[in-house]
Amino acid sequence: MGILLSERTEIFYVPYGPLCHDGDLSTGFIDVKANLALIPVLPPCIGWPETQDLLRNINDPLSPFMSLATHQSFVDGHHPDQPVRLISFVTLCLAEITHNHKSIITDLATFLQGQMDHLLQDISQSLQQPLHLEIVLESQPTVFQAFEVDGWSLTIFISASGQEHHRVRGTWGWGIHAFIDALASYHSLEGR
Numbered sequence: 001m002g003i004l005l006s007e008r009t010e011i012f013y014v015p016y017g018p019l020c021h022d023g024d025l026s027t028g029f030i031d032v033k034a035n036l037a038l039i040p041v042l043p044p045c046i047g048w049p050e051t052q053d054l055l056r057n058i059n060d061p062l063s064p065f066m067s068l069a070t071h072q073s074f075v076d077g078h079h080p081d082q083p084v085r086l087i088s089f090v091t092l093c094l095a096e097i098t099h100n101h102k103s104i105i106t107d108l109a110t111f112l113q114g115q116m117d118h119l120l121q122d123i124s125q126s127l128q129q130p131l132h133l134e135i136v137l138e139s140q141p142t143v144f145q146a147f148e149v150d151g152w153s154l155t156i157f158i159s160a161s162g163q164e165h166h167r168v169r170g171t172w173g174w175g176i177h178a179f180i181d182a183l184a185s186y187h188s189l190e191g192r
Helices: 035-041 047-061 102-128 165-190
Strands: 003-007 011-016 065-079 082-094 131-146 150-163
Touching: 003 011, 003 102, 011 165, 035 102, 047 065, 047 165, 065 131, 065 150, 065 165, 102 131, 102 150, 102 165, 131 165
Parallel strands: 003 131, 011 131
Antiparallel strands: 065 082, 082 150, 131 150
16 A cells, blocks of 8 residues: 555646536536535435545535545456455545645645555554555646636545455545545644
8 A cells, every 4th residue: 555646747627528407417517515415416426425425525615625526436456366446536626716726736635645644554553454555646737717727636546456345445435534534634734
């Protein structure tokens, strides 16, 4: 288990894609921070209470963050001894769109890396077993089209692997909750 930092050069455009006017929530950007009541019915959240918790924490009215995109799914594992893999991502930025400077997003990623690494090592020691997690924190240039602002966002990729779906999901849940706790620590430091 290691937490990697990465930087993408490809530009991410927000909002992305048109919202369907027939009520379909599976395409296009939704401002979740302004529509918290939608969280339980968003396609990536249905049947995934961990993702619901994650989006509630990111988009809480007191949080300095907002989510831009999220998804998770089970896929085939890379190794015969770990045939099940759960991959996910969430992209976030500072809710104050004009504050999404590269240096701030890079500092956020570095802070989250340290916090999550510490938390996950503690969890692994408490469980007395390794956590089969791969985590990448990737900053990327972002154009916030509605505000005509260029900035940066951060995507957190979390992948867990193992032999059984429920155990893999449990391991992935540890990664999600370490991320939630790291965000809360950042928020409490920034609030001082």
